[in-house]
Amino acid sequence: MEVLSAAPVASFIFVITIITTLLTFSNEELFGKLMMHPYSVYRRQNVYTLITSGLIHKDWMHLFFNMLSFYFFAFQLEPILGHWQFGVLYFVSMILSDLPSVVKHKDDYHYNSLGASGAISAVVFSAILYAPMNKIMIMILPIPMPAIVFGVLYLVYCSYASKYAKDHINHDAHLYGALSGVMLTIAMHPEVLPWFIQQIKAAI
Numbered sequence: 001m002e003v004l005s006a007a008p009v010a011s012f013i014f015v016i017t018i019i020t021t022l023l024t025f026s027n028e029e030l031f032g033k034l035m036m037h038p039y040s041v042y043r044r045q046n047v048y049t050l051i052t053s054g055l056i057h058k059d060w061m062h063l064f065f066n067m068l069s070f071y072f073f074a075f076q077l078e079p080i081l082g083h084w085q086f087g088v089l090y091f092v093s094m095i096l097s098d099l100p101s102v103v104k105h106k107d108d109y110h111y112n113s114l115g116a117s118g119a120i121s122a123v124v125f126s127a128i129l130y131a132p133m134n135k136i137m138i139m140i141l142p143i144p145m146p147a148i149v150f151g152v153l154y155l156v157y158c159s160y161a162s163k164y165a166k167d168h169i170n171h172d173a174h175l176y177g178a179l180s181g182v183m184l185t186i187a188m189h190p191e192v193l194p195w196f197i198q199q200i201k202a203a204i
Contacts, residue, residue: 010075031056036114038101038103039111050093051091111123117173126181129186
């Protein structure tokens with residue numbers, strides 16, 4: 001109950017994302033309706049999928065890693081950022097992170113996109129603004145590093161992967177979600193920027 005009262009919006013998103021994803025695992029028709037199809041969205045059809053595509057995932061592994069990242073960052077961020085502000089950050093970033101993919105794949109009828117990666121990237125980078133020197137350790141590189149270092153490496157990787165990777169992952173959503181998270185957090189809480197700079201200076 002403590003978590004629910006401290007982070008009600010994050011709790012709702014966490015639960016509804018898991019439930020919606022599990023429902024689509026056994027319902028192919030629902031899965032198809034909720035997935036984003038840039039070709040259609042660009043032509044102003046099924047625009048709602050800019051949101052619903054962020055509530056579903058391809059498989060258990062996709063769901064697990066996204067929800068694990070969400071769990072570690074979102075429940076700490078919401079009490080700092082504010083409840084409605086967290087909701088705005090999450091859902092606006094979800095839309096903004098998908099728009100470049102809509103434009104990029106507007107003529108590719110066979111391209112689809114799904115997953116909460118863009119919105120979760122926004123949450124991660126918003127949290128980094130508040131605590132840039134906190135140590136982060138990721139599974140593929142089990143070495144603790146300052147959050148700001150992780151952020152820089154992440155952006156470099158996403159930029160490279162969006163141009164050259166052939167793994168069918170929407171790296172553009174990761175990249176633009178991260179940038180959206182930073183911009184929206186500063187817009188809602190301008191004081192975070194001098195606080196961020198102060199912490200970086202103190203660590204140098």
